[in-house]
Amino acid sequence: MNIENLIKDTFVAREHDAPDSDAVLAAARRRIDSRRSGLSRPFAVAAGATVLTLGAVTAVVLNRAGPAEHAQIAAPANGSQSSQAPTTTAPAAAGLKMPYSLGWLPPGSVAYRVHRVNVGFSADKPDVPLYGGEYMLTVTANNQVLEVDVQQMRMVSADRATFKSGPGQSVTINGQPGVESSVSTGPGGYELYVAHPDGGSMYVNVNAAPGSTAPAQQLVEAGRRIAENVQFPGTTTVTPRYGLRELPNGLRICAFDVEQGPSDPKMMTSYRLGTCTVQPTIFVNSGVGANVPTGAPGQPVQGHETRYVDENGYHQLWVLDAVDGVPIIIAGRVPQAELYDIANRLVLSQ
Amino acid sequence: MADYDDFARAQLPRLLRYATMLTGEREQAADLVQDVLVKVYRHWSRISGADHPDRYVLRMVTNGYLSWRHSWSARVIASGDVPDEARADDFATDHAARDDMWQRLARLPKRQRAVMVLRYYEQLPDPEIAELLGCAQSTVRAHAHKALAALRNGLAIEQMAEARETG
Known part of the structure; x- marks a missing residue:
């Protein structure tokens, strides 16, 4: 067999690895629905960086179901198992609490790009949401810029780790099995997956930002140490651009995203609301720019003009000029009255 | 958007394999x-x-792959260590040879891998590959040449062929 035939055979032999069409189409559909509300992609990268002030704010404990994401994993720094009992609806204008904290970061000036709680799902149970926190940040010191991504990946176990750079090597972090990979140049930098006792894994990625360089060993040491010092439950809070208060009808904040927008120095904020035991159904998002939809004028909300859009049962309520000149969009396949109810609970002044 | 749904359902199996x-x-x-x-x-x-539209979307998938850089969605498969120098015994079966080739393909730069997939899986001629990648045909040939050279390096079937020729 010559090499060209071997390549052909290799590809054909891997056809069975292709994902299931129905599952992918369903997932795309969900994303299309969320984009209709103006939400950014869950794992979108925020361009640029800014220092996010984690001020003395009151933490909002998310009312998500399932204590799994709050269990201590790789780092037994100071935490213990926490069931994190749900609170009543909290004044969401206060700080949002991350499910875990970063107990150590490389020395330097830290600039946070993203604080979020992602919503994911497993292939076999696409209707059951899996929540996981993520931090994206940069650390600048002595003209060197490191990019750090720490992500709780509930749907990916460490033994299914895949890397940007190449094969992984086994490693143990705080007694938990993991797989790591590192390259001195090119994409990837240092990557690590560490098993989570309750399933899934924690992912740590440290690499030199474009235009910056870092020795491979520095990336390895930084990445491992970050993983060793992840602390569950989290004590970190993040200040949203706007909040929500006293949610109605058993609604809860299931997930949030606070990140720097592509052209906006202020942090964009979005929420996903629902019962949290199934995929969240209502999306609340700060829009980009001052674009106004071509919907019908609606009832004023908190002194702001609104626009109402109905796309075959998918409803959007735009609260215009809500925060810093940009609108807030509340959307979902729910009655119009429910959107107005939520809009009236927005906490717009920070 | 029924058209969209029909199109998506029809194209998805091929797109996912690609x-x-x-x-x-x-x-x-x-x-x-x-x-x-x-x-x-x-x-x-x-x-x-x-x-x-099908070719348009194929290009979108290709461009998405080439430009994707972000974190968890930009990782290349790595299913264990790749031996630097394979031994003939390891490839007694075609299955082992394909596994080895799969890992070698995973280590190629993205554009080289894209050319390999388009040429040997999609079986497109070089002019179409060039159009799809937005580059010259000579560039496609250069990517293919480099990729094949890299894939051959230390490949057991080549070593075995050489052994037979010199044996």
């Missing part, structure tokens, strides 16, 4: 194609009017 060959990994392929489906939806009125 994305799997590009990325080397099931989840990443699903992510990549999901991204493309969302974009196709948003621009469906334009895409549906193209001469060959």
